[in-house]
Amino acid sequence: MKLDETEEMRDFRMTARTWLDTHVPEERPPAEGAASREFATAWLGALHEGGWAGLAWPEDYGGKGLSPETLLIWYEEYVRARAPSTLDCTFVALNHAGPTLIACGSDAQKAFHLPRILDGRAIWCQGFSEPGSGSDLASLKTTGRVEGDHLVVNGQKIWSSFADIAQYQELLIRTEPGSKRHKGLSWVICDMSLPGITVRPIKNMAGVSHFAEVFYDDVRIPLTEVVGGLHNGWATAMTTLGFERRTAAMALQLELSVKIEELIEMAGAAPRSAVSETLCDLRAEAAAIRAMTYRTVLREPETPFDGSLVRLAFAELAQRIHRAAADILGPEALTDGPWTHDYLESYSETIAGGTAEIQRNIIGERILGLPREARA
Ligand SMILES: Cc1cc2nc3c(=O)[nH]c(=O)nc-3n(C[C@H](O)[C@H](O)[C@H](O)COP(=O)(O)OP(=O)(O)OC[C@H]3O[C@@H](n4cnc5c(N)ncnc54)[C@H](O)[C@@H]3O)c2cc1C
Numbered sequence: 001m002k003l004d005e006t007e008e009m010r011d012f013r014m015t016a017r018t019w020l021d022t023h024v025p026e027e028r029p030p031a032e033g034a035a036s037r038e039f040a041t042a043w044l045g046a047l048h049e050g051g052w053a054g055l056a057w058p059e060d061y062g063g064k065g066l067s068p069e070t071l072l073i074w075y076e077e078y079v080r081a082r083a084p085s086t087l088d089c090t091f092v093a094l095n096h097a098g099p100t101l102i103a104c105g106s107d108a109q110k111a112f113h114l115p116r117i118l119d120g121r122a123i124w125c126q127g128f129s130e131p132g133s134g135s136d137l138a139s140l141k142t143t144g145r146v147e148g149d150h151l152v153v154n155g156q157k158i159w160s161s162f163a164d165i166a167q168y169q170e171l172l173i174r175t176e177p178g179s180k181r182h183k184g185l186s187w188v189i190c191d192m193s194l195p196g197i198t199v200r201p202i203k204n205m206a207g208v209s210h211f212a213e214v215f216y217d218d219v220r221i222p223l224t225e226v227v228g229g230l231h232n233g234w235a236t237a238m239t240t241l242g243f244e245r246r247t248a249a250m251a252l253q254l255e256l257s258v259k260i261e262e263l264i265e266m267a268g269a270a271p272r273s274a275v276s277e278t279l280c281d282l283r284a285e286a287a288a289i290r291a292m293t294y295r296t297v298l299r300e301p302e303t304p305f306d307g308s309l310v311r312l313a314f315a316e317l318a319q320r321i322h323r324a325a326a327d328i329l330g331p332e333a334l335t336d337g338p339w340t341h342d343y344l345e346s347y348s349e350t351i352a353g354g355t356a357e358i359q360r361n362i363i364g365e366r367i368l369g370l371p372r373e374a375r376a
Helices: 007-023 033-049 068-080 091-104 107-118 233-245 247-267 274-298 306-334 338-350 356-367
Strands: 124-127 143-147 150-161 168-174 185-191 197-202 211-222
Touching: 007 068, 068 247, 068 274, 091 107, 091 124, 091 168, 091 233, 124 150, 143 168, 150 168, 150 185, 168 233, 185 211, 185 233, 247 274, 247 306, 274 306, 306 338, 306 356
Parallel strands: 124 168
Antiparallel strands: 143 150, 150 211, 168 185, 197 211
């Protein structure tokens, strides 16, 4: 599947390529902590100065309002230039907090937060999951009691990526006492420096702390920080997840094709050997993911749940590519190189943003029309 490029799109591609070739930093981003934040914000600052930040955002909010096709070209050039992964600490702010504020926020929220997100001044994290409420998000228990013009928040979130270095959090809490499931929730902007918040980083098996537990002990958040209406948080959260699952994943999907080419180069496998056959299969599968990405970008998905197909296929292929890399590297895979780190991180692909089992449930029930699983 190929893009039908107009002259204007070709010009855009060449301008993007030239800029990226001269601005992409040569060093690999630090894995965690303040150093990773400095690197990511410096890179976003450079993108912003060059006019390449917020490409999907509407022009009224400082973005470029690019069409999906042109955005696809940008990300093709982005991964070709081996630019830093888009899945860094600026990801939440740029790809779902900002777009959620644009869709559901008040004028004051937009005026304050959007410029700070676009130029990298504000890092955001997401506080949706709780111990016992991940796949089943509607069972969440963290509460926000209305007291005058404030919410008083108590409870715990977990797996909140970059919570240790973020200034703000998309916080989903239960604000209507006695409410059940998706009713009575609110989506709130939580200033991470407020008294009563404790952040405890969690180390993953790659040895880095990308995510954290966050504890809330009588945290007072002004009611003006509610986004999309008090007790209406489920609708706002679905808006957020819709952004997370759509354009935000484009670069990551296209990146797989680049990774497999790197692996082929690194392996130097003899033609018709077992290794070269594995690599050929993986290259074909990466091309299929690329085609699926094109399909969802270039025409409306056939069902609103097509994203689950791409998400599942991407996650499982990413793991297979990294497993193949570990096999090819042999004993070297036990050392602390970038492929080893990426191999260990790839295990999270079938968990983050909705597990593989949940994606299969969605595909089965919503796309194939199979009977729904029993609900408690
Ligand atoms: C790298 C990474 C980053 C993350 N970042 C964030 C973040 O920034 N903010 C945030 O809020 N969350 C974040 N998460 C959390 C993520 O959203 C949850 O881990 C995910 O939704 C799964 O929830 P859980 O871990 O509670 O597992 P559970 O929901 O407890 O699931 C446990 C197992 O049971 C299976 N299962 C559950 N329900 C069903 C079912 N109905 N049918 C079949 N199988 C089922 C699951 O597939 C899984 O295998 C992150 C996770 C990872 C790995």
